[in-house]
Amino acid sequence: MFLKAIFIIATFIEPEKFGANPQSMLWLLPLVAAIAIIYKATKLPVIKAGNFIKEAAILFGSIVIFIVIAALTLHALAWLISG
Amino acid sequence: MAPLSKEKQTLFLLVVGLLAWLVPGAGHFVLRQQKRSMIIFATIVLTFCIGIYIGSIGVIDLYGSTPWYVVGAQVMNTPMVLVLGRLTAGEAYPVFGWPNEIGQIYTSTAGLLNLLCIVNAVYMAHLRGIKVPGG
Numbered sequence: 001m002f003l004k005a006i007f008i009i010a011t012f013i014e015p016e017k018f019g020a021n022p023q024s025m026l027w028l029l030p031l032v033a034a035i036a037i038i039y040k041a042t043k044l045p046v047i048k049a050g051n052f053i054k055e056a057a058i059l060f061g062s063i064v065i066f067i068v069i070a071a072l073t074l075h076a077l078a079w080l081i082s083g
Numbered sequence: 084m085a086p087l088s089k090e091k092q093t094l095f096l097l098v099v100g101l102l103a104w105l106v107p108g109a110g111h112f113v114l115r116q117q118k119r120s121m122i123i124f125a126t127i128v129l130t131f132c133i134g135i136y137i138g139s140i141g142v143i144d145l146y147g148s149t150p151w152y153v154v155g156a157q158v159m160n161t162p163m164v165l166v167l168g169r170l171t172a173g174e175a176y177p178v179f180g181w182p183n184e185i186g187q188i189y190t191s192t193a194g195l196l197n198l199l200c201i202v203n204a205v206y207m208a209h210l211r212g213i214k215v216p217g218g
Contacts, residue, residue: 012132015139015182027137027185031192034130037122038196042203047118 028067036060092212099208103201105161110204114211123200130193131160135167138186141176143167149187156191159198164190 018024036059040052087095103110108124111117135142145154145168158164170176178186 012135013139013141013176015141015178015186016137018181020181024181024185030133031130031189034126034192034196037126038199041119041122041126042199047116047122052122 029064032063032067033060036063087212092209095212096205096208100201100205103204104159104197107161107197107200110201111207114204114207116207123197127160127193127197127200130196131190134186134189134193137189138178138182138184139176140167140171141178142183142186142190143171145169146172147174153187153191156194156198157187159194159201160190161197164194 033056036056040056040059041047044052044055099110099113102113106124107127108120108122110120111123112120143157143164145158145165154168
């Protein structure tokens with residue numbers, strides 16, 4: 001039990017090792033999920049499991065789709081400018 | 084239920100705001116919004132923990148070179164961040180590069196989301212205070 005606690009604490013005092021690669025962009029997904037959940041938790045007048053999950057999922061999807069569209073647009077612009 | 088006097092109402096709003104800052108979701112809990120408070124608590128704590136898991140507690144750098152707006156956002160999570168800040172003072176847990184940035188983004192976003200919840204809890208308490216019985 002004590003050893004388990006030490007291992008858990010150790011994971012919070014040593015940073016993860018990863019660089020700025022395309023896969024590291026996936027770290028945005030949990031953050032977008034947190035934003036969608038908190039926003040819907042403060043906005044919905046009544047919290048019901050089914051409705052809440054549906055609303056949060058729609059917002060999550062909308063944000064991700066918008067980010068993808070923005071990324072594709074910027075990529076196309078960069079490609080046009082740089083040739 | 085009789086409406087509270089103006090002084091009591093102001094004190095109540097302050098207590099709700101302070102509780103919401105001390106423990107994420109506690110402001111909604113005292114307003115008997117248990118589901119809302121559980122969702123807020125779980126999401127804020129998990130987001131903050133992911134941040135310090137990625138970048139270590141070194142991302143809480145209150146006395147170092149971290150910009151004031153990042154520190155301010157991190158402190159909005161809970162005052163316990165100040166205790167973590169004392170632990171990490173003097174480059175005790177150095178963290179650089181991408182993990183530092185991702186960790187700071189997660190912890191400061193969790194703080195800003197908690198600020199949104201604090202404002203929401205105070206607003207809900209205010210609405211409850213001005214609601215006239217039968218009105």
